[in-house]
Amino acid sequence: MTAPLVRCVGAGLTYGAGVTALAEVDCLVEAGDQVAVMGPSGSGKSSLLHVFAGLVRVTSGDVSWNGLEGSPRDPERVGLIFQEPALVPALTVLENVALPLTFAGMPVVEAAERGRDALDLVGVANLGDALPQEVSGGQAQRAVIARVVACRPRLILADEPTSKLDRATAGRIIDVLLRVSDDLGAALVIATHDPAVGGSLEARWQVEDGRLRSQAITL
Structure with missing residues (x-):
């Protein structure tokens, strides 16, 4: 049996003077899962993603990444997308896309080729030479x-990858995420407060006051 990519057992996260972000969370993400983590602002959904990504350590319970066979901080294991499409202003879109690969030591020509393929996959192959300030918010998020x-x-x-986008653009971004996760065979977890986004994924987890209240599968 293949190990889950991420498993949380009794995971808790407390900040500062007793501020509880997560409390006794039990969950797992397996290869190929597509999950929406739902809940209002401050419910703990972003904290849960940060735990999955290894950006913060839980203060109680346990988190394991046995199925990743490596560190969650390795971009070849875990890819992170935030609500603000952070691109380096001085670099072209293609250079931004290839940047993690060149940092990892991949030759520039090979990294650029991988970057062009990725831009084509998400539907913005024509924007490789553009600067970030020359593209729209939706195009930047695709980059x-x-x-x-x-x-x-x-x-x-x-x-919250669509929170700053209009409804039509948000729908296209979610379609792109679902398609690329299928193409890569990657699991996808999206934190969102938007019911339309949540309804697009096969499973929905409801987080309230740092607790995972329900896990529903879309039929």
């Missing part, structure tokens, strides 16, 4: 997705 795709991760974590 960020391409940057993740170029690394070919096994788990994609997206934290």
